[in-house]
Amino acid sequence: MSKPISYKRHRFPPEIIAHAVWLYLRFPLSLRLVEEMLLERGILVSYETVRRWALKFGPAYTHRLRRKAPSRHDIWHLDEVVITIAGRKYWLWRAVDQDGYVLDEIVQSRRDTKAAKRLLKRLLKKQGCPPRRIITDKLGSYAAARRQVMPEVEHGSHKGLNNRAENSHLPFRRRERARQGFRSAGGLQRFVNVFSAVRNLFVPPHSHRSARATHLHRLNAMAEWKVAANVAA
Template sequence: MKSAAISYKGHRFPQQIIAHAVWLYFRFPLSLRMVEEMLLERGIVVSYETIRRWGRKFGAAYASRLRRKKPSRNDTWHLDEVVISIGGRKHWLWRAVDQDGYVLDEIVQARRDTNAARRLLIRLLKKQGLAPRRIVTDKLRSYGAARRDVMSAVEHRTHKGLNNRAENSHGPLRKRERMMQGFRSPGGLQRFISVFSALRNLFVPPHPKRSALAIHIHRIRAMAHWKTVTGATA
């Protein structure tokens, strides 16, 4: 079923400007005030609070319409968790990426235990629609217990050196965390990463050793798809 077009009714700025502002904020390590300044340089006077509201209103709608990578039974899921401090309390961001570094899912949770690992695996199975050939994790025992409950037939490999794809995937978010001076709430972090990772999946080539021309073509196609999704093709 085809998604309905995104409505910009009631907004005085055209969709091209709104989509561009949201793209700048989620795609690059920029603060809201930096995006405000970049738009001002182009003669567009809009406050950073308005940009914040655009990101909250339209970001999720854009992300939900971006194409997703087709899952395969030959996939390998790399799972990892990273601690993020929110309001002085520890929270854990659980992330799954595939063998190409494509972000499959992320979930913010208050604990680092078997129930949290199980919740991630159940979400992944529901979202992907099928189990992978294997999962790769660090030596956290919660993964093994959760895997036995949820997907006992799937091969499970544990080795710190094997899980670099998942561990490296935390880097871009860490940069944003520093730029934003932290996140205000677990819900705000969950909303942000859902859009942030969807744009990274679209714009970042899956194989970094591609030629410069292949990367250039990939970005052109990604931008064309982004404009189609946001209605900013005019």
Template sequence: MSAGSVSYKRHRFPSELIAHAVWLYFRFPLSFRLIEEMLLERGIVVSYETVRRWSLKFGVAFARSLRRKAARPGDIWHLDEVRVVIHGRPHWLWRAVDQDGYVLDEILQTRRNTKAARRLLTRLLKKQGIRPARLVTDKLGSYGAARRKLRLTVRHLSHKGLNNRAENSHLPLRKRERVMQKFRSPGGCQRFVSVFSAVRNLFVPPHSIDNALSRHIHRIRAFVQWNNATALTA
């Protein structure tokens, strides 16, 4: 993202502060009020409502830029779905991650059936531009049915014990859901998870990194990419 594609005009606070507040919100399980308090400790008086507006305005644009610069994903796709209750009505958040734990795509739907699974797979194939070497799912029959409808000839492993990668990817979102006291609307949930996952993909080291120095280098590079995405560097 170039400096011209994100505009901080008509905002009285500097762009560095706005981007930092948005990063805090999507990177850590913090409420808007806690971020307000953290900034106040630094002598910066910003209301929690202002932080909320910043997150809504800039979060999606930042995430879009991060995805354009994202590294090539792995070729093993783990698919899973998790139940999300919004205003008393159950929804299902369908998610795909690769073998390194990076979120490839996620979509909130009201159904847990073949049509919903097919929609996830169709989006994945379109966005990734490639077919996976292998699909890994739990025992839900909708995945196999969707694969057959799309005539995917890739190997499909269906076993609950093999799909821990996808199931574990739900845990950070569950923690955020508790902090936020549940999602207010399906659209709000979809917008949040799209930004949340893009930021998490950038800053959380892949599972293949297993030493402190490599993790440190990974995070330094992540901050450089974040600064580019938020138009803080030329």
């Protein structure tokens, strides 16, 4: 793990900072709602301070979180969703595995073969190995990109098969509404990098959804979060 997080020159204790960042990233809350929730606990901090904490410490925390080990037996579900920023359309390309774990996301101004190819190349580099299969919708750019980047990998393209990727957009859409949109493509990219890493940590895999398994998963996730934030007891 990388070097511990430093909280020097911050007047609030690390536990409060880490808790505020967790609230903002984990739940579809606006900054003002996080401010109100902290106030209820006797912590007087402005929403603008919470915003600065999230920008500074969010990437640092998530950089220290463990990633799921890749496997050649994985199935990648790929999809893209349109985001309008300052009147201009962008596409957030996302890849999740068979458990709903977000593998990668990339904001692009195009929705064509070049953009799909860039996503696949990033995935191969990050995962280190190709999947057993990829599943997409009927967008022809995926098939063209797959033939160029990973021709040996099986490809299924049917809207009904790709619910895993389509459902992965829903938490982001809720957060987008709470934030009232994004100001820039770069800001969107920075946010989804952190947001998805936190969601990966706290949301249990689809194969472990019993009440006991979910409870244990969340306890372990919170313990890992505290270690990453350097506030572990």
